[in-house]
Amino acid sequence: MLAGSLLLTSCTAHVPAPLPSPAATISAVAPSLGSPAPTVARKGPVVVLDPGHNGGNASHPREIDKPVPAGRGETKPCNTTGTATKSGYPEHAFNWDVAQRVGALLTARGILVQYTRQDDNGVGPCVDRRAAFGNDSGAAAVVAIHADGSTSSSAHGFHVSYSDPPLNEAQGQPSVSLAEALRDGLRQAGFATSTYLGKNGIYPRDDLAGLNLSTRPAALVECGNMRNAAEAAAMSSPEGRARYAQALATAILAYLKV
Structure with missing residues (x-):
């Protein structure tokens, strides 16, 4: 695996107009965080949000353990259960909640938002199907939302990953630029890099x-370490999410320049 510093691209320099407050936007656009923000016909770009894991995965080990294509001639388990804070707040719930909040904010700005899963009590979908969903949507950006579970509490x-x-071409500069935009946005909001x-x-x-497996610009965000006390507290609170x-x-x- 390669890890190196990357030059900032022009897309990260774009500063969009201020977003409405998350609480107000979610109340207006997605009244229930238990349901995806409504899909409305819009003229703007498509963004696919991929909240990692799912609430029912742990009770269906046979289904999520089956191997599926992972690219580069490899296979991986269909899905996993994810991690959790030491107090038991699960990653899948964090991922789902944050994705819904992001989706509501983007929807309020005219972006057509789609999700790779529609609730937090199902199973999967498998990682290859999640990639296919983003590909089939023709998304301008695919963002997978996760939290890490390092065994070191310190x-x-x-951190943000790309393939x-x-x-393919989309995994080149478009995905690098998306990853950098996500990195810059989190850092500018006061979050520390890994x-x-x-x-x-x-x-x-x-x-x-x-x-x-993505043929669209795609990046995965690990928002922090759920085993770190300070980050676990932020992830467990509505205000932190x-x-x-x-x-x-x-x-x-900023990446979409809208």
Whole structure:
């Protein structure tokens, strides 16, 4: 796996108009975080949000353990259960909540938002199907939302991954630019870059199926370490998740230049 600092691209210099507050936007656009923001016909670009894992995965080990294509001639398990804070707040719930908040903010700005899963109590979908969903949508950007589970409680900070070396044109500069925009948005919002993976918040990888199989600009965000007390507290609180969502939505809009 390669890890190196990357030059900023022109898309990260674009500063979109201020977003409405997350609470107000979610109330107006997606009244229930248990349901995806409504799909409305719009003229803007399509963004696919991929909230990692799912709430029913743990109770269906046979289904999520089956091997599926992972790109580069490899296979991986269909899906995994994800991690959790020491107090038991699960990653799948964090991913789902933040994705809904990001989606509401983007929808309010005229972006057509789609999700790779429609609830937080189902199983899967498998990682190859998540990639196919983004590909079939013709998305301008595919953003996978996760949280990490390092065994070291002192490890902290976010990192953003893209497929490297690239397997197609979209995995080249478009995905690099998306990853950099997400990195810059989180950093500008006050989140620290990872102290334990990657460099300057960027961690290129060749082993993530959702990125390897993508034919659209795609990046995966590990928002922080759920085993770190401070980051676990932020992820477990609605206010903390709203901060993550605001940063990610602003970054996506900067990448789209809208």
